[in-house]
Amino acid sequence: MQTQMERSDLTENEKMEAFLAKIDRGGKIEADDWMPDDYRNQLIKLISMHGISEIMGALPEKEWVPKAPTLRRKLAIMAKVQDEMGHGQLLLRVAEDLLAPLGKTREDLMNDLFAKRLKFHNVFHMEAPTWADAGVIGWLVDGAAIITQSMSLDTSYAPYARALHRICAEEKFHAQHGESIVLELAEGTEEQRQMLQEAITRWWPSLLMFFGPPENGTITSNQSANMRYKIRTQTNEELRQVFLKKYLPRIFHLGFTVPDETIHFDEEKDQWVYQQPDWEQFKQIVKGNGPRSAHRLNLRETSYEETKWVRDAIMSYGRHVG
Amino acid sequence: MNKETEVRDDFFIYEVFSQRSVSSSFVHQFSLLAPNKEVALAMARENFLRRETCFNIWVVKRDDIYGLSPEERPFLERLDNKSYRETRGYGDLQARWRHHREQYEEKQKHAESGS
Numbered sequence: 051m052q053t054q055m056e057r058s059d060l061t062e063n064e065k066m067e068a069f070l071a072k073i074d075r076g077g078k079i080e081a082d083d084w085m086p087d088d089y090r091n092q093l094i095k096l097i098s099m100h101g102i103s104e105i106m107g108a109l110p111e112k113e114w115v116p117k118a119p120t121l122r123r124k125l126a127i128m129a130k131v132q133d134e135m136g137h138g139q140l141l142l143r144v145a146e147d148l149l150a151p152l153g154k155t156r157e158d159l160m161n162d163l164f165a166k167r168l169k170f171h172n173v174f175h176m177e178a179p180t181w182a183d184a185g186v187i188g189w190l191v192d193g194a195a196i197i198t199q200s201m202s203l204d205t206s207y208a209p210y211a212r213a214l215h216r217i218c219a220e221e222k223f224h225a226q227h228g229e230s231i232v233l234e235l236a237e238g239t240e241e242q243r244q245m246l247q248e249a250i251t252r253w254w255p256s257l258l259m260f261f262g263p264p265e266n267g268t269i270t271s272n273q274s275a276n277m278r279y280k281i282r283t284q285t286n287e288e289l290r291q292v293f294l295k296k297y298l299p300r301i302f303h304l305g306f307t308v309p310d311e312t313i314h315f316d317e318e319k320d321q322w323v324y325q326q327p328d329w330e331q332f333k334q335i336v337k338g339n340g341p342r343s344a345h346r347l348n349l350r351e352t353s354y355e356e357t358k359w360v361r362d363a364i365m366s367y368g369r370h371v372g
Numbered sequence: 373m374n375k376e377t378e379v380r381d382d383f384f385i386y387e388v389f390s391q392r393s394v395s396s397s398f399v400h401q402f403s404l405l406a407p408n409k410e411v412a413l414a415m416a417r418e419n420f421l422r423r424e425t426c427f428n429i430w431v432v433k434r435d436d437i438y439g440l441s442p443e444e445r446p447f448l449e450r451l452d453n454k455s456y457r458e459t460r461g462y463g464d465l466q467a468r469w470r471h472h473r474e475q476y477e478e479k480q481k482h483a484e485s486g487s
Contacts, residue, residue: 051439132422133422
């Protein structure tokens with residue numbers, strides 16, 4: 051979009067003060083508004099990670115498209131995979147507009163992903179060996195994603211908020227799709243119930259890790275900066291507690307367990323007390339050293355290479371038609 | 373395998389607008405990246421209209437849109453002194469009409485009882 055030249059008769063300090071005052075009174079920032087470099091960088095880091103995670107998240111589920119047990123399930127999981135890619139498109143667009151003043155593009159994000167400089171959610175580095183895993187991903191991983199994304203609906207960065215409104219509406223379908231698979235298995239045979247219990251056990255540490263380490267943990271995180279900028283409103287631990295309060299009772303209602311014998315609800319503190327997952331392992335996983343990291347990155351690269359002819363054909367058409 | 377993805381300077385940003393039904397206005401949906409308008413139109417449907425009902429779609433190259441800069445936008449804020457332009461500036465009308473009707477009805481009643 052074109053606009054007239056920007057007047058810059060304010061000092062950097064005055065701009066910073068006006069910026070903070072604006073977000074403090076609930077004002078929203080647009081892509082072409084002045085913003086501190088630090089704010090821009092935090093947004094780029096968050097939104098590119100979110101966007102790439104949507105795309106990488108489609109890969110473990112894609113594995114289940116040919117193996118889904120019924121035609122309806124196959125159609126539903128295909129729709130979900132398509133939604134995730136669509137969410138990736140939305141978020142990459144938001145990230146690109148933030149990257150533009152730095153002279154960077156979508157290709158830089160892809161290269162960062164392949165070089166393992168751009169991280170994606172820990173859960174998408176993991177294996178999904180059974181159909182129950184596909185159900186648990188929809189029910190609990192998408193359930194967790196809805197909790198973090200709903201928190202950000204009121205983010206100070208308007209383009210991200212607009213993308214999240216679209217995304218959250220569709221994630222609700224994903225979670226229900228997962229719930230439907232999980233309930234079917236939970237109401238099924240002993241064998242089906244065992245398969246589901248194994249999937250819950252397998253995913254438990256990853257689900258705790260999904261929200262990121264607690265603020266006092268060993269890994270430095272940008273939570274406080276993001277909260278100051280009103281990019282987010284709740285801490286990792288607050289979000290994890292929302293998740294535990296919502297989903298632990300449901301796991302127990304179905305007669306299943308989580309691999310944590312000491313887990314209990316502290317009425318006084320109004321929170322779940324649980325065993326911390328191995329945060330050192332988390333660090334390794336998001337660095338790209340998880341069980342399926344290399345395989346999934348390889349799939350992404352292969353897909354990019356194998357569709358090169360489509361891009362070439364489109365470009366060639368464009369040149370001829372003009 | 374070539375690890376570096378090729379740098380594209382031949383893709384453009386398109387803004388997508390869609391119309392829900394024949395009687396509704398076009399609404400901005402989002403933006404997308406495409407090499408030409410035909411691909412942009414096809415992607416618009418795939419990216420933003422997988423569930424919603426849709427009657428028509430427009431794609432517009434972002435570079436072709438001319439708009440206000442962030443510094444100019446605050447001037448759009450309207451001073452609250454334009455009630456003469458709006459129906460809420462004429463909120464007393466109903467009460468006045470009611471007053472006249474009641475007066476008339478009262479007079480009629482008197483005339484009837486007087487006769």
